[in-house]
Amino acid sequence: MHRRTLDSYARSSAAGGVSIAHQHQANFRRIEALSAILGKAVDGQSLGCPGWAQAVKRLESGASDGVVVYRLGQLIQDPDAGRLLADLARAGFAVYDSDAEIDLVIERNRDDDDDAVKDAEDYAPAHSTPVRRGDARRGRPPVNTYLCTGRESPVRCGNCGHHLDINTNARGKTYSDGVLKHHYRCLKTTGGCGKTIADWRVLDEIIEDIMLRWLSDPSVLEILREVQETRNMERQPLLKEIADRERRKAHWGALFNDGEITESELTHNLRELNAAIKAAQSKLGEIESVPLSTIDAEAIAQILEEWQNADSETKRADLHRAWEGFHVLVDPGSSTDDKDAVRRRVHRPRRIAEPVRPIGD
Numbered sequence: 001m002h003r004r005t006l007d008s009y010a011r012s013s014a015a016g017g018v019s020i021a022h023q024h025q026a027n028f029r030r031i032e033a034l035s036a037i038l039g040k041a042v043d044g045q046s047l048g049c050p051g052w053a054q055a056v057k058r059l060e061s062g063a064s065d066g067v068v069v070y071r072l073g074q075l076i077q078d079p080d081a082g083r084l085l086a087d088l089a090r091a092g093f094a095v096y097d098s099d100a101e102i103d104l105v106i107e108r109n110r111d112d113d114d115d116a117v118k119d120a121e122d123y124a125p126a127h128s129t130p131v132r133r134g135d136a137r138r139g140r141p142p143v144n145t146y147l148c149t150g151r152e153s154p155v156r157c158g159n160c161g162h163h164l165d166i167n168t169n170a171r172g173k174t175y176s177d178g179v180l181k182h183h184y185r186c187l188k189t190t191g192g193c194g195k196t197i198a199d200w201r202v203l204d205e206i207i208e209d210i211m212l213r214w215l216s217d218p219s220v221l222e223i224l225r226e227v228q229e230t231r232n233m234e235r236q237p238l239l240k241e242i243a244d245r246e247r248r249k250a251h252w253g254a255l256f257n258d259g260e261i262t263e264s265e266l267t268h269n270l271r272e273l274n275a276a277i278k279a280a281q282s283k284l285g286e287i288e289s290v291p292l293s294t295i296d297a298e299a300i301a302q303i304l305e306e307w308q309n310a311d312s313e314t315k316r317a318d319l320h321r322a323w324e325g326f327h328v329l330v331d332p333g334s335s336t337d338d339k340d341a342v343r344r345r346v347h348r349p350r351r352i353a354e355p356v357r358p359i360g361d
């Protein structure tokens with residue numbers, strides 16, 4: 001069995017003046033109770049300090065699978081700390097409490113990340129201030145407020161092609177409106193290359209620009225129609241072949257029922273026909289596993305019309321619809337790059353020509 005590596009985090013600001021050594025002792029006990037291996041004992045002052053940044057770095061680099069924090073429940077009462085920790089949990093990192101009272105652990109459900117994320121939100125302190133722009137209503141999966149995250153997203157890492165995740169600024173830096181800074185990242189923990197992609201708000205703005213311009217371009221619809229037609233032409237002969245063989249199967253069955261052929265003749269004929277049907281179906285499956293845009297002029301018009309007033313969840317859905325069957329690669333770069341610099345790292349939408357690998361691969 002794979003044993004996880006958990007770091008121990010102790011802070012000088014812990015309430016009650018509990019010594020660092022004592023905090024680590026409590027954390028070590030929890031790590032043992034979790035049947036995990038101790039990675040590193042990290043000391044800091046508070047969340048956002050260099051010690052904490054080190055713990056976060058170890059998580060992001062894959063050096064540790066999680067961290068045990070002394071009296072996490074106490075720490076989480078602070079809205080900023082709670083938000084920071086919930087964000088970490090959302091990004092897939094396990095944050096345990098030394099006392100096992102409140103753990104921020106999302107069991108990653110491969111088929112339904114949104115529900116898992118909703119669970120994490122429930123851990124956030126009730127009095128935490130809204131951190132995200134738009135309509136981050138309670139109970140709504142917060143991941144929806146980020147335009148470019150997620151395995152279904154057309155926006156991908158330009159280095160390895162993996163989907164993007166979001167991280168908070170470990171030192172607690174904020175935008176001018178006081179919202180905690182976030183950046184997109186290709187996470188190692190979910191199978192990516194671990195590189196930073198770009199600042200959250202900067203990339204969202206750019207992707208929005210590019211998508212709206214792309215949809216407004218009449219030649220785009222033409223290309224999509226062509227692709228849809230080509231797909232149809234590839235499918236038709238196979239569908240015909242399958243239908244044809246099914247008819248012949250029925251024919252042989254009728255002959256057998258009428259006593260015109262023996263059972264062994266029937267079995268022989270059916271075996272051949274079934275093999276041919278299976279081969280055609282597998283070819284069909286191959287063709288259909290390459291994602292295809294199903295968007296039409298009407299859907300494009302709808303997206304363009306609703307976009308400005310759409311909530312973030314709708315925007316995410318629209319983005320996926322707009323670039324269904326396409327990838328938009330963003331080369332990794334600094335989270336402090338400005339809009340021009342990030343834009344230069346965003347590639348043109350590219351059609352996915354390869355079958356999509358099954359989820360979790």
Ligand SMILES: [Zn+2]
Nearest residue numbers: 157160186193
């Ligand atoms: Zn990557």
